[in-house]
Amino acid sequence: MQLAFRLESEGSMTMANATQLEAALLNLVINARDAVAGRGAIEVHTRVVQMHGDAELEDGRYVELCVSDTGPGMPPEIAARAFEPFFTTKPESKGTGLGLSQVKGVAIRAGGTARIRSQIGKGMAVSLFLKALTPQAQSSASGDAPNAPYATTGHCRILLIDDDAHVRDALAELLRDAHYGVEAVAGGLAALQAIDRTVPDAVVTDQAMQGVSGVLLARVLSETHPRLPVIFMTGYNDADTLKAGLPTGTALLRKPVLFADLAQAVQAAIESASVVSR
Ligand SMILES: Nc1ncnc2c1ncn2[C@@H]1O[C@H](COP(=O)(O)OP(=O)(O)O)[C@@H](O)[C@H]1O
Ligand SMILES: [Mg+2]
Structure with a gap:
């Protein structure tokens, strides 16, 4: 299993609870680890994105924190429910179903949201979008x-x-x-x-x-x-x-x-x- 980081820090300041954000990142990486089951790659990627006319998010800059993996991905019926608290497909001893709901909560409290992109059989990515602070220039x-x-x-x-x-x-x-x-x-x-x-x-x-x-x-x-x-x-x-x-x-x-x-x-x-x- 590989774990790689691609971190762009330019302009990526946001306002979030650091402990909760760390827990969110940990939840995502653990999900990715479970998904690749020892035989794939995980990447943590940060960058600043500009939102324009998004259905859910106000226009403006967001810090995207994305964890992607090369596991089996998520079928749409699971993706539709994955952010629900207590929704899990894992055996009782392994999953609580609280990981992704915590992730979404943190993102919302930072003025953003969380989203899943999945390609069945190829892998998937979960992104947190956190409202970026504008530099006081x-x-x-x-x-x-x-x-x-x-x-x-x-x-x-x-x-x-x-x-x-x-x-x-x-x-x-x-x-x-x-x-x-x-x-x-x-x-x-x-x-x-x-x-x-x-x-x-x-x-x-x-x-x-x-x-x-x-x-x-x-x-x-x-x-x-x-x-x-x-x-x-x-x-x-x-x-x-x-x-x-x-x-x-x-x-x-x-x-x-x-x-x-x-x-x-x-x-x-x-x-x-x-x-x-x-
Ligand atoms: N990286 C991933 N690849 C495939 N499925 C995933 C991934 N992350 C989460 N899931 C699916 O979403 C469900 C909910 O995830 P989560 O809220 O973290 O709860 P838990 O990990 O305890 O099951 C998981 O049970 C799994 O079915
Ligand atoms: Mg989890």
Whole structure:
């Protein structure tokens, strides 16, 4: 059995739960392994595709993650049901029928879908299409200077702090898409300067950063701007310990952050802050 990878990473940034995505990939490769039964080839392929007039998907760019194999393929009556939870053709001890339904769930939550292409006797491919994030390249070209913050239409202003430019740009773009005005900075010090210019409605910050860390920033803000909601993102596993060191009421999200969770936390924070200040 052969396992090969053909990974194109150019522009292939997406927003998905990393653990679930890993489980999906594992499910697909295990299915392919079962299908080739030791005598074939499996390939994992990633690339960016452009959708146009697709029946199911919005127009735009998607990251395709495809696992193909040279096994027997899937007859149409099985392909029609394969994504159903608990649908399996394997003996009870071998299959749960939950693999492909998990795969589809992950893809849908990343703004996409999953599809099967099968050629009976020759093999098949399952692709996840995950909505691609557009690179934030326009800001200098459009003359949108960094000191013209919150330039979007949103009435709620979010100050976003993350030292990872990829994460920062991706989250800023998603928040702007959700009609928030966003100013994004790379560290705690820049954040304090930005707040000095304009007080935002909420702060979303990473924890581990050079210089002024997220925790330090949150402590400072709890003194200087006690009613300003702070939402914390951390990659650490010890989120509970971290939470103990944070001012009470600080929301904490674990990285990789699901955008739906972030949007909900931001909304909840802004709403509760406006109730308090009334
Ligand atoms: N690569 C593949 N080649 C042929 N058939 C497949 C492949 N992947 C999945 N299937 C079919 O789809 C069914 C459902 O797959 P899945 O949801 O992963 O559940 P399970 O693997 O537990 O049976 C499998 O039982 C099998 O019939
Ligand atoms: Mg399976």
